[in-house]
Amino acid sequence: MGIGKGYGKTILFGEHFVVYGLPAIASALDTYTIANVKVVEGNGWTVDDQRPATPGYKKKKKDEAMRSIQNVIEHLNIDITNQKLEITFKGNLMAASGVGASAAQCTSLARAFNDTFDLKLDDEKINKTAYEGEKAYHGTPSGIDNTASTYGGLIWFIKSLSGSKNTMDRMKASKKMHLVIANSGITASTTEVVADVRRLKEENPEKFEKIFKKYKIIAEEAKVALINGDINKTGTLMNENQNLLREITVSGEANEKLVDIALQTGALGAKMTGTGRGGLVIAVAENEESQLKISKAIETKGYDAWKTMIG
Ligand code: MEV
Numbered sequence: 001m002g003i004g005k006g007y008g009k010t011i012l013f014g015e016h017f018v019v020y021g022l023p024a025i026a027s028a029l030d031t032y033t034i035a036n037v038k039v040v041e042g043n044g045w046t047v048d049d050q051r052p053a054t055p056g057y058k059k060k061k062k063d064e065a066m067r068s069i070q071n072v073i074e075h076l077n078i079d080i081t082n083q084k085l086e087i088t089f090k091g092n093l094m095a096a097s098g099v100g101a102s103a104a105q106c107t108s109l110a111r112a113f114n115d116t117f118d119l120k121l122d123d124e125k126i127n128k129t130a131y132e133g134e135k136a137y138h139g140t141p142s143g144i145d146n147t148a149s150t151y152g153g154l155i156w157f158i159k160s161l162s163g164s165k166n167t168m169d170r171m172k173a174s175k176k177m178h179l180v181i182a183n184s185g186i187t188a189s190t191t192e193v194v195a196d197v198r199r200l201k202e203e204n205p206e207k208f209e210k211i212f213k214k215y216k217i218i219a220e221e222a223k224v225a226l227i228n229g230d231i232n233k234t235g236t237l238m239n240e241n242q243n244l245l246r247e248i249t250v251s252g253e254a255n256e257k258l259v260d261i262a263l264q265t266g267a268l269g270a271k272m273t274g275t276g277r278g279g280l281v282i283a284v285a286e287n288e289e290s291q292l293k294i295s296k297a298i299e300t301k302g303y304d305a306w307k308t309m310i311g
Helices: 057-075 101-117 123-134 144-151 190-203 205-227 231-247 253-264 288-300
Strands: 002-013 024-040 044-049 084-091 154-158 167-171 177-183 269-273 280-285 304-310
Touching: 002 101, 002 144, 002 205, 002 231, 002 269, 002 280, 024 101, 024 144, 024 205, 024 304, 044 057, 057 101, 057 123, 084 101, 101 123, 101 144, 123 144, 144 154, 144 167, 167 205, 177 253, 177 288, 190 205, 205 231, 231 253, 231 269, 231 280, 253 269, 253 280, 253 288, 280 288, 288 304
Parallel strands: 044 084
Antiparallel strands: 002 024, 024 084, 024 154, 154 167, 177 280, 177 304, 269 280
16 A cells, blocks of 8 residues: 655745746645555556545535546556556545645645555656646646645745746745635635636736736745745735735635635735635734634634644
């Protein structure tokens, strides 16, 4: 039996913009998905998905999940005609929109196959395999989710638009940041939202060019703020990033509500993270006390909230 792990992630800056070659900053979470692979007699493969999940998430993503497993198997040329693979997913990462659940699943599976069949894949190859799996979830993934899931830590990521190697720099924040992650409970389709943004961009290229220019400045300032441990500035920049996400229509009603609750309870900044139109919101808190206050306020309104440290 082989085993593999893939971390969840949160995008601090740059979801959607990253698809168009703009820089983004993501952090891996300390929660992860574990894949187990057992080889038995027979052929084909089965999957038992035991991950904790937002209600409705697994059902909505089922077909994509099945395709992504098949993509990973094909990419690694694993024989399923003379042996049967029994795949199990578990772990403490809540499968929800925005937390990199699909990437964590693909990464953990790539690592589990590596372990089972002693494939000797390095992290670069694991990342590439997870990216192939991610394609089933959204046709044109930027690659940021699988990269964060594979390498962990805080990363500065730029997708190469020419097909050459993406840029991935590990960052070290000089101060850990208290983060609250709030779950709207709504599962969004990344494929649909990314395609809709592309359509809006094609309809109004000038508007998007202006937004992209503003975003690029935010990303560069955020990199400096994080490295310097300037939490106030990081929060302000998150709010500015959120304004731009709102302009490109990916921040849904539930996202806005969660952002408001966080800001009204003292968050230094708050924004949606990941696909948007549901999914998750992140909020930066000044300290542990404030983090607790924000998460309690969110829970009081009937949403799940998780507390984590990043940096
Ligand atoms: C999804 O977690 C992030 C998006 O930017 C899509 C991508 O980067 O592939 C919306």
